[in-house]
Amino acid sequence: MNTAATRSTRRRAAVAVFAVVAVVAVFVVRLVTIQIVQADTLNAESFDKLSASTSTYGLRGDITDNDGTVLATTVLRYDITASPKSVTDFDRTDAAGTTSTVTPTQAAAEIAAITGQTSDEVYGILTADPSSNFTYLVKNVDVDVFRAVRDLEIPWIYYESNPVRTYPNGAVAGNLIGFLSDGTTGTAGVEQIDNECLTGTDGLETYERGADGVAIPGSTVTQTEAKNGGTAVLTIDSDLQWFSQQTLAARIQETGAAWGTVVVTEVKTGKLLAVADYPSVDPNNIDATPADQRGSIAFQAPFEPGSTFKALTAASVLDAGLANVGTQVEAPYVYTDPNGASTRDSEFHVDPLRLTFAGVIQESSNTGTAMLGELLTPQQRFDYMTKFHVTSPSEVGFPAESGGILAPWDAWDDQTNLTTTFGQGISTTAVQIASVYQALGNGGVRLPVQLVEGCKQADGTVTQVPDTTGSQVVSPQAATDTINMLETVATGGYASADLQIPGYRVAAKTGTAQMSDGNGAYGDSYITSLAGLAPADDPQYVVSVTIAKPVTIENGLAAAPVFQKIMSQVLKEHRVLPSTEPAPDLPTTY
Amino acid sequence: MTNLAGATMTRPRTFLPSGSALPDTAFPDTAFPDTARPGIGRPQPGRRETAPRIEIVPTRSQRRARPKIAYAAVVVTGVLAIVVTQLMLSIGLSDGAYEISSLQQQQKELDRSHQVLSEQFDKLSSPQNLAASAAALGMVTNSAPVYLRLSDGAVLGSPVAAAPGAVAGASLIPNSLLTPPATTPDATTPGTTTPGTTAAAGTDAATGTAVASAPPAAEPQPDVPWQGALPSPTTR
Known part of the structure; x- marks a missing residue:
């Protein structure tokens, strides 16, 4: 009887140990699969879901004369875009706390008054393709227009900024400074001579974001550092x-x-x-x-x-x-x-x-x-x-x-x-x-x-x-x-x-x-x-x-x-x- | 051999290692001075279940070696403290993230304002605009400079009165940024007059033209409150 009990105890112990080992083995295999074999794929997948990336602009450098007067510089201009399929009435609460409903027609008129378009024109763009999720309302507007449109607080309006070249002195030395062809490459004058010096390098930052789009602390990774272009200093006065x-x-x-x-x-x-x-x-x-x-x-x-x-x-x-x-x-x-x-x-x-x-x-x-x-x-x-x-x-x-x-x-x-x-x-x-x-x-x-x-x-x-x-x-x-x-x-x-x-x-x-x-x-x-x-x-x-x-x-x-x-x-x-x-x-x- | 490591010692049962050669008699009753049952001789298997257990009373050092409640308390408190600290850190970090986000937004806005102002500045300081403003003020260029040498008071050069028209009037150098011309703010336009010029423009037509051609007075900007100590002269 004693021997039988011992044997039973041993058997049960063996089964338990085997079960534990088996479970652990399963976990280990899964772990290795996830952490090592599939690691890259899974990381990439999760990264796509969680992460957001932003381009940081490396702006094209200035061209200045011999005492630093700016002859060519880069400024940011804004494209105002909209999502036509989201265009609906929306509520706006003014400073006094009263809420009013704004129809797309009214919104179009408000935008047109700021951008200098006609309200029909804006409304036409908004309704041209109601299934579309993206359309340009107006391109390359300056900061004042951008701010005014933004302050309308229209929910289906979005903004993009893009660098634009400007020449504050107009035709003064325009023959020497030259210009850009496609917005990035100098094709005449100093813009071409010193294109390499002036060109900036765009950077890329990625971060993981929470539900509300705010970056999760410590998750920002600078993939590429943005570098502004150098300043071409002319001998010109x-x-x-x-x-x-x-x-x-x-x-x-x-x-x-x-x-x-x-x-x-x-x-x-x-x-x-x-x-x-x-x-x-x-x-x-x-x-x-x-x-x-x-x-x-x-x-x-x-x-x-x-x-x-x-x-x-x-x-x-x-x-x-x-x-x-x-x-x-x-x-x-x-x-x-x-x-x-x-x-x-x-x-x-x-x-x-x-x-x-x-x-x-x-x-x-x-x-x-x-x-x-x-x-x-x-x-x-x-x-x-x-x-x-x-x-x-x-x-x-x-x-x-x-x-x-x-x-x-x-x-x-x-x-x-x-x-x-x-x-x-x-x-x-x-x-x-x-x-x-x-x-x-x-x-x-x-x-x-x-x-x-x-x-x-x-x-x-x-x-x-x-x-x-x-x-x-x-x-x-x-x-x-x-x-x-x-x-x-x-x-x-x-x-x-x-x-x-x-x-x-x-x-x-x-x-x-x-x-x-x-x-x-x-x-x-x-x-x-x-x-x-x-x-x-x-x-x-x-x-x-x-x-x-x-x-x-x-x-x-x-x-x-x-x-x-x-x-x-x-x-x-x-x-x-x-x-x-x-x-x-x-x-x-x- | 005396200390049995504090283990509760129960009375050994009859089973022995099978290879034991010890006879049962090797456990004389005297070896178990069970005074509670004086009448009992050799233990009977049937009564063993009910027999009260006996325990070895732990020595003082054994009692001292036992875990105490204080230790548990310390550990639990520690864990709680760590959890709470972790929580606070997380809250702090996310607060920081929101603050960074809002400050970045603020910086973006300020950068935009800076850009607007520097664009305006560059435009206004373009030679076309400066020349037009100077000409509007009735200024003329004198192309014959004369120098006064301080060391001996000698006058170098031939003084010639400046004549208008040294530079042909209208700007011939286009600047599409200046159209519509941003040369001089129009003091006669309602709404842009500053309190100081309203009276002048209203009372005197002659000064009215002068005011109209005044150099580009800065657009009225909201007052920026002074921060920091007031500037004061340094005296020694």
Whole structure:
């Protein structure tokens, strides 16, 4: 009996143990299945049900001028959306506590009054597809409209915010800033040059939410950190840019011209302070401007510069030591060079003009310049042009920037060989001409042209700083001599009355270039230009003005007043002290 | 051998390990000094069920080693405290979550206000607007600056009177943000006049034009109460 009891006890214990083990085994298997085998699937499933994710916007960076004035910025605009299938009457309790029922028609009228639509229009959108759960009522409204609509407390209205680009200064520097194509990618100007710098990175946050949508504490996970884009800082001075554009536009309208540009460069740094184009675009409203006028003429459209180019020829000849400021030339009305190519002066004169080199510049004698220029071989002249950077695009890298048009010297025909001495047969951009004068003003050292100072990151560091290494193009003496010769234009040339800036010495060169008619011949329209520096005793700023096809005036006089006004403004704005030494009185005739 | 580990010692029954060689007589009655039943000799199997049990009285140290109610109380209180703390923490955390949510909402609203104001500021400080406002005030630019050198009192430059029209009147540089022009708030429009200008505009037509072209006086903003200490000059 004792043995039987023991056996029974054992059996029961064994059964119990087995049962327990079996149950535990089942649980273990299930546990492993859930926690390990199916873990990812289940996690994902539960995550979908519980979690919500929000995009955090990394906004596109600003574009500012050299003192931080915002030229382009990103703001949030709101799309107001509705759920048509939920559109019903709803109750609204006003401040006094009375509850009234608002019908969809009334609600539509209220919305329309704020958004500027008609109430029929809004009601039409709401009822267009009653089974739909989503429709846009109005897109891209500003904060005020958004708040007003939100305060209507309509239950079936929803909102989305989206970043939008805005340009507070309108067309001021619009030619340089450019614009975005699809709202995110720059497709013109600095928006394109610095697209990488400006572009922000959108972030993503996920969190688990409770029944009322509030995040469960500690469940927020930043999947990707949102990063705002950097700030592109331009070398442009927005006030001067506006002044230049305004002055240029006024003059172009006055003279009936077709287009024009102004380039203002700081001599000691190579920075562009203003690049005005007419016509130009207001990036807030690019549709108002024809597609071919939305760029920057100064960077993109090369033209034959004409006489302003003579400064380059003069500096080259002086640098090579083949002449000096007093070198005497007998400049005939028509000059035929040994190759048989010929040119003539713009004004008829029977006797040859007995001019010094300075006089050739002052009179802007084509024949004199050609005779002096041909002291250099074509190759030498081409090399100087290359060193002055008129054969390649500037360092700015502006979208679709032109590098000018000039065949290599060994492909020049006899006429091109001759005319390139005075700026015909070669095309340059306005920016390239300004750069030539910058080098002359800076003791012969040409500095890279700068439009963007760099990309300023959120932590204040500036990246993508452009190279500022200059190159000695001509000797300091050749540069100074050229400036002195250019000064004779302001003191005695035909435009001298329009070039006076009281208290300051000005060195400048007029230009009146025949424009190509597009068929390989010269037409009957002109590009008038004026490029110069001030103060001539210590050049600080270059102003280069180009006005194409003026009707009322067809020589440098069309551009001269613009030069005078803008140069005065630059000198005043930068507190440049007036000249103290009188101009050197270079003899121009003998 | 004396201490039987406090276990209640019942009288051993007759069963013994089967391999035991001990005879029954190995348990003489004397080994169980059961004084309560003097007349009973050898225990009878039939009467054993009713026989009262005897117990070994625990020693003092044994009594002391027993669990006390205090321990249970401590444990239960501890558990309760933990549960309550956990609850409070949870409540605190969810309160915090709601507060964060409401503050984030507030921050969003403030960001929006900031955006509205800075947009307005950028627009008003655009050169087109400034130039138009200055021109409306009758200001002209003087393109011939003159400098007074403080070191020797020398006048540098040639003083020339400013002439109107240095910059052509109307703005030729479009800014679609300024249309309808936000140049100057129209003081003559009813509803936008501030108390100070109403009298001037009403009494004097001449000053009325001046008021109309006044620089963009800020839109009346709700007063912001001053917070913090009043500013005071620092004297030494």
